Amino acid sequence: MPDLLRGNAAIGQSGGPTAVINQSLVGVVEGLRSGLHASGHVERILGMRHGVKGLTKGDFADLTDTHQDRLDRIAATPSAALGSTRDKPDPAYCERVLGACKKHDIRYFFYIGGNDSSDTCRIIREMAVASGFDLRCFHVPKTVDNDLMENDHTPGFPSAARFVAMACMADFLDNISLPGIKINVVMGRHAGFLTAASALARRHDRDLNPVAPEESTDGPQLVYCPEVPFDLEQFLADVDAVYSKKGRCHVAVSEGIVDKMGMSIGAQLIKSGQTDAHGNVQLSGSGALGDALADFLKTKLTPAGGKPPRVRADTFGYVQRCWPDPSPTDQREARRCGQFAAQLAMAGHQDGSVAIVRQGSGSELWLGKDNGQPYLSTYRRVELREVAAKTRHMPASFLQGHNNVSRAFVEYCLPLVGGLPGFERL
């Protein structure tokens, strides 16, 4: 019989919301109900309003007896139903969190979020241990950036990748229809996974080895991830090569692109940028990077005495992370991550994070591939310190040159996003 505590459980959501973060919330509730609540160890299941901010104020939504039908509807609703927060607790804040846990007899703490949230879990757990208060802390992974260590991928990413792929598919057809240069700016502060997902918009070139951008019959032809230093002159040459050949060019750029000194191109261009509590410059919620890149191309590609080329930039913005047509795989996995975290608690673990492990490759989705295995995933416990405050980047094998992604990336990503609409060209 595992070493189980009696007390209440608290669940919070933190950081940027996603289309499936409520699946994880409901997963934890379901896991607790069929485990610790059923066994009498957990009495109340408390949802923290706006994460640790609500916890310290005693602001809870009691989920102990919420009807399963309602839970199912909450799970299917995008964004964080409990409210989220970007508060990053310092030691004094963590003391207040710990005080609130003691006051409300909370013995199980679940936090759904990214690497900062995992770090919050780790710090609170360490402070609880140091003060002799047995508080079990579990992190449930969530981030559209897909940048958590130890995970094959992270809940929230597949649905955001689905949005990016569909948006790029539609916008590429728009770019063929009314030719010009089109830049789409994609979320992802440090990791390029979401920008790379733009390559799923391609149809004709997908099952070939990558072709030179100016030879591609597909789009986007150029993909810039933050893992490769971004050079404005090289960017100009890349766009010019495609535009000269085709009279149009379709580009996906990460909001997080950096120069060879590691300085953010966006932060340099966004004058009125705000910083959050983690010291990050605001990149989303502004069209400044895309507009600056478009202005640069207009200026440089205008022939002497001639008309500037038609250049447009869109910044996909917040709809990327909450678009209400999530990947079915993502919905299922996010739910199971929450359930698995509750099972870790039920098994007597003191703390931990959940990682998704891929078993089947999913490569049967590839046209003409006869050795594919069905896509399968499982879950395992990892130490909080292995995830906390660390950032995973695109591996070199997912990149192709300085302005493209590899077939390996497309093979990795395609099984995650769900069915994409077909299209036909004349």
Add this chain to the structure above:
Amino acid sequence: MPDLLRGNAAIGQSGGPTAVINQSLVGVVEGLRSGLHASGHVERILGMRHGVKGLTKGDFADLTDTHQDRLDRIAATPSAALGSTRDKPDPAYCERVLGACKKHDIRYFFYIGGNDSSDTCRIIREMAVASGFDLRCFHVPKTVDNDLMENDHTPGFPSAARFVAMACMADFLDNISLPGIKINVVMGRHAGFLTAASALARRHDRDLNPVAPEESTDGPQLVYCPEVPFDLEQFLADVDAVYSKKGRCHVAVSEGIVDKMGMSIGAQLIKSGQTDAHGNVQLSGSGALGDALADFLKTKLTPAGGKPPRVRADTFGYVQRCWPDPSPTDQREARRCGQFAAQLAMAGHQDGSVAIVRQGSGSELWLGKDNGQPYLSTYRRVELREVAAKTRHMPASFLQGHNNVSRAFVEYCLPLVGGLPGFERL
């Protein structure tokens, strides 16, 4: 027996593409095949590449024998499969168009587009008549702006409205989750229909009389259409009222908002703006308007010595018009508009445009309404001059005060967009 000509037919697509403009293309082809082609009057059905631009060059895609399965896939593909153009023919250009029609024995000219395209049809028809060449010219309506006269609504609008409603729904939940001020900039140069569709994102207040923005439990709380002069100080007061009460504020703004002198707010703020062949300043493909409004609010709402509020702006951009999840109603109606145009030709008409007429109100979709009729639409011929180069605006009955839309608008729009996802809040 109607007066029918023998010759070829040409079909073109013009202006900004939509998610269903290919439905209309395929509708014309189907209508011709079952009519004029079947009767032997039309030999070849020629698709003009990039509208009149391709016609003058003799650049065609021959659609006479294209397999129906392929046509169905083209119909389901967003954006203009033939390619589009923003060329607005002047008299010399129209002479070249007419010359090309004579050269390729084109006797039936179909042009799918907005009010500029309708005007192109009208001019070409008049020049043909004047030169004694019998060329029958038909306009098929298309525009996400919904700004064509004589139409209850225009193919392309319902699908774009669906995107805007879903995006605002998801983004409103994001705004509740991580509170702040959020501005979403929506397409629509002169008419506010698409911006108004943001109100379909509301769920709780929908079946009530509109409540004051600061009392609303729903979002967006503030909606600014170009039909109402936009005043920056009033905007500030509106946002402040909601933000002071709720700690958050969700806003939809048309890219086409104008001040009381009729001057475009966007054009004043966008320094590097490009103009198209119609003399319109480029509003889409730039985040400048949203960023300028966000900067204005940040500056004005920062308390003395305090932190600025969290303000973000997204500009929905081109994905609004081509998102590959169109309204089923829109798909069906766009197809039928194309078929109806071919039927007009078959019936011996010399020219004309197609207008959608609403029969059933569709108000059965309203919760608690027991006198609703199922939504139904029919089609009728209207004179080209009634549509050409004219712009329809939101009627006063669709507006509520200076910053909201009425229940009448929501009743009008809701049956058009197809089923919207539900959501649940805690």
